Amino acid sequence: MPEMNTASMPDIVFAILFFFMVTTTMRSETLMVRVKIPTASEVQKLEKKSLVTYINIGPPTDTRLGTGTQMQLNDRFAQVSEIQDYIAQEKASMNEADQPLMTVSIKADEDTRMQYITEVKQALRQAYALKISYSARKGEN
């Protein structure tokens, strides 16, 4: 039986490896709020991940903390008033040329009251983070 030449296999594997090393984003924060994002049919993809800042809104996953709507910025619960500092911080960590392109993705649970969202929106306006995206899953509806 003829043997297959596998000498180039490490090269191929390395190529794939580099691809994943470059595309992967290690920062995967653990969600502390339960977010079931709504579905919508007309969603657009947010292309550049480095330009996107996330705000998670929903009831806490730990039910001992109650069922009220909470907001998670980075790895902790936060108040709406803390958004401005958070946005300023995120903006500062960005490339200067990218700063005006910053998009804030609002990942909110579908049962959230609009009042909370509106407060967040107002805070974002004050922080001059005007490009927002209502996170939604692509779905038939």
Added chain:
Amino acid sequence: MAKSNRKVPGLNASSMADVSFLLLTFFLLVSNMDVDSGLARRLPPPPQSEEQTSVDVQRRNLLVVLVNAQNETMVTNQQGTEWYANEAELRGEVGGKPALKDKVKEFVLNTSNSSELPELEEQDFGAPIGVVPVTASHVVSIQNDATTSYKAYIAVQNEVVRAYNELREEGARKYFNTSYGELTEEQKTQINDLYPQRISEAEPKNYGGGQ
């Protein structure tokens, strides 16, 4: 003295593949490829100091989409008012009312040049489109109550965006004989200028009903 013409010993590289496979599996598991998607919006800049930046919009140029505390939708303009009790009605599947997207499309186009729909202005959009009348100053105002659910709000937003997307698709078919997705960036800009998304998300109000 040792002889210097010794052969360099070959490195056994057969385990290289195993090591790199291991690394590859690690990155495969760690990487999350899912791209976030959503409805993109642009917020108005914060109001400057004391002076209120309220823009006067003519009644005929305004389509108010109001989502109340019971997640019902009211669409009102100079032509009249329409109520939608749920999402299926919004999409025109039940209830026999015109779907929200059709209301929005009719409003944005004003093909009949009705005096109750936004005024038409002739504008030049360049090469294949030319000078066409458009409702340049129309505004779709989406308003909500404090206790409206986010889900209902997104559903309404989605229907309005759907109306614009369908208009752009129709525009692309009409002027470029192809689908919107296949246009070049330049052509897309032309179509987007022809049907700009003029959606206003109003300042928060509490219309009552919600606490």
